[in-house]
């Protein structure tokens with residue numbers, strides 16, 4: 001028997017330390033929280049995706065009384081981006097959350113289903129999709145979705 005250790009490198013940035021491009025994407029994700037339809041969870045999530053053609057697509061979580069028919073902000077965003085710009089590579093995805101009148105202090109991370117969906121587009125694009133998880137004072141930056149999904153299912 002042997003043990004294998006899986007590690008995840010997370011860059012922790014203050015908002016001031018971000019590049020102009022990252023700052024813009026973070027702002028787009030924060031703004032997208034305002035479009036959330038989340039009467040049940042009251043947890044407004046926004047996502048913003050930078051595409052290789054320079055376009056930024058943003059989206060938010062959309063809930064439904066017939067739970068769990070709703071969709072997370074991340075999948076709302078990436079599915080729309082793929083439908084709008086099929087075949088265009090995804091470069092960076094920022095995710096922000098707003099609840100009880102303020103942005104969350106600790107950065108939020110995508111659920112397992114979204115991680116799997118992001119992974120598929122990362123694989124299609126052929127390069128890692130940078131992930132920015134937005135907190136009130138800090139932003140976690142990950143090199144790609146595999147950082148959040150070790151030992152992933154990749155049967156495609």
Ligand SMILES: [Zn+2]
Pocket residue numbers: 072073074075110111112113114115
């Ligand atoms: Zn999700």
